Amino acid sequence: MLNKDYLYSNSYKNISEFRPVDESLYIYGYSTEDRSLLVNDLTTDTSLSNVIFVEIESPEKDVIVDKKTGEKYFLRSSKSMKSLYETYSATTIYIDVSGLNNRVSASLLKNALEITNISVRVVYTEPEHYDIEKFKEEGVLCKDLSERIEGIEPLPGLANIIPDDVDVKFVALLGFEGGRFTQMYETIQPPTDKIIPVIGVPGYRPEYPFVAYWGNRRPLIYTESWQFVEYAAANSLVDIFFLLQRIKKKPPISKIKLAPIGTKPHAIGAILFAIKYPTDVEIVFDNPIRKSKRTKGVGLIVESKVSELLHEN
Numbered sequence: 001m002l003n004k005d006y007l008y009s010n011s012y013k014n015i016s017e018f019r020p021v022d023e024s025l026y027i028y029g030y031s032t033e034d035r036s037l038l039v040n041d042l043t044t045d046t047s048l049s050n051v052i053f054v055e056i057e058s059p060e061k062d063v064i065v066d067k068k069t070g071e072k073y074f075l076r077s078s079k080s081m082k083s084l085y086e087t088y089s090a091t092t093i094y095i096d097v098s099g100l101n102n103r104v105s106a107s108l109l110k111n112a113l114e115i116t117n118i119s120v121r122v123v124y125t126e127p128e129h130y131d132i133e134k135f136k137e138e139g140v141l142c143k144d145l146s147e148r149i150e151g152i153e154p155l156p157g158l159a160n161i162i163p164d165d166v167d168v169k170f171v172a173l174l175g176f177e178g179g180r181f182t183q184m185y186e187t188i189q190p191p192t193d194k195i196i197p198v199i200g201v202p203g204y205r206p207e208y209p210f211v212a213y214w215g216n217r218r219p220l221i222y223t224e225s226w227q228f229v230e231y232a233a234a235n236s237l238v239d240i241f242f243l244l245q246r247i248k249k250k251p252p253i254s255k256i257k258l259a260p261i262g263t264k265p266h267a268i269g270a271i272l273f274a275i276k277y278p279t280d281v282e283i284v285f286d287n288p289i290r291k292s293k294r295t296k297g298v299g300l301i302v303e304s305k306v307s308e309l310l311h312e313n
Contacts, residue, residue, distance in 0.1 A: 005238045008309045012301040015041045018123075022050040025090035026123075027108060029056050029099040035125040035298045036099030052088050058104055062156055075107035075156035082111050085118075094303075096123040097268055102260070102285065106155040106271045113275060113307060120307040122268055126204055126235055126299030152187055152286050158274050162282040167254045171196045171247060173240065173270060175262035176208075178216040180286055184259045185219055188284060194254075195225040196247060200234025200263055204299065208234065212262075232266065237304055240269035245313065248280065255280045265302070276310050 012018045015038050020026050028039045043053045055067045062075040066084060074080040085093065093112050097105045112120045154161075162168055170190035172181055174197050185195070197220060201209045213220070220226040230247065233239040248256060258274065258281055260267035274281040 004242055005233070005236050008238050008306070009236070009302055009304040012303070015301055018042075018301050018303060020048060020051045020094055021092050023090060024092035024094060025052045025054065025085070025088045026094040026096065027054050027056060028096035028123075029058070029104070031099040033099070033127065035127050038098070038125050038298055038301070039096055052090060054088070056100075056104070058101070062103060062107075064104060075103060078111055078114075078157065081107055081157075082115065085112060085115060091117065092119045092121065094121050094123055096125075097264060098123070098125040102264075102267050102271070103155055103287070105268060107157050109268070109271055109306070110157040110275055113310065118307065119305065122237065122304045122306050124235075124237075124265055124268070124302045124304075126302065128299050152184075152284055155271065155283055155285055158271065158278075158283050160274070160278055160282050162255050162257060167252065168257050169194050169196055169247065169254045170257045170259070171198060171244065172259040173198045173262040173266040174200075174212055174216050176211055176215040177261065178219055180261045180288070181216050181219045181259075183286060184261065184284065185223060188257060188259075190257070192223045192225060193228075195223050196228050196230060197225050198230045198232055198240070198243065198262070198266070200266065201231040203234045204263075232269075234263045235265050235300070235302065237265045237269035237272065237306070238309060240266045241273055241309060242313070244270070244273045248277070255282070257282045257284055259284050259286075261286065272306055272310060276313075 020042070026042070030036050042048060056064045057067060058064050064073050064075065065071070066073065069087065073084050095105065095108050095112065109120070112118065168190065170188055172184060172195065174181060197216070199209055199212050203209045230243060232243040258270050260270040260283065270283060274283050
């Protein structure tokens with residue numbers, strides 16, 4: 001299947017190659033990972049004086065603060081979140097998800113995409129590599145990437161619940177942490193012939209798909225879902241979006257329970273897919289508390305035109 005990244009995404013090897021358009025709004029946040037700091041090269045670039053840069057932080061669950069104005073916004077309130085965008089006059093909104101968690105990204109995206117005549121773009125900086133040496137040795141319940149799991153709870157703005165008596169496919173976007181897949185399976189308890197695991201191929205590094213198989217080997221074998229594995233590029237929200245569309249349309253046509261427990265691009269693609277099909281998709285997310293240093297270095301910078309992606313497909 002032809003990868004359609006070229007239609008909606010651009011990749012840059014160096015941040016100096018990436019130029020936000022004039023009069024745009026650029027929303028970002030920091031994490032402890034190296035890649036989230038790359039935005040500093042943009043905010044200090046005097047040639048981008050016509051771009052409004054807004055740093056946000058999340059001092060408590062489902063709350064963000066605009067550090068430019070000091071205003072507080074609530075992720076679960078559409079009115080509150082849209083007022084953030086109304087504060088700034090822009091026809092293009094960039095949401096840099098590199099330093100944001102999935103709960104913040106989901107609410108920012110959903111509410112931005114509901115604004116008419118606005119182009120929404122996602123920016124994502126890849127890590128150079130994941131710190132998974134110990135994980136590759138143990139390969140069971142990985143605690144190298146997550147401190148703990150808070151439990152399954154809907155992402156803000158995406159609280160669609162599909163009844164248990166409806167025909168449902170359970171699609172798990174896998175990362176390295178097989179324990180998360182096991183917990184999801186045991187909580188959701190889907191029929192084993194309805195489980196569709198997705199592994200990132202190619203991965204950020206050549207060995208990562210094999211590490212993902214290794215880490216998830218027990219639930220893949222136990223559920224026998226290894227025979228239904230699908231693949232999508234680990235760094236592409238566009239590729240995973242189109243894969244999910246194909247899965248949705250493949251007979252028997254069913255609703256989808258979707259577990260984004262792998263890469264951040266896959267999670268963003270899953271969020272966009274749920275926004276596109278609000279009545280047919282339920283995101284089940286286990287809300288991990290990430291370790292402070294789980295990646296190192298900086299890889300490619302990827303810009304994706306997500307409003308165009310949703311409107312045209």
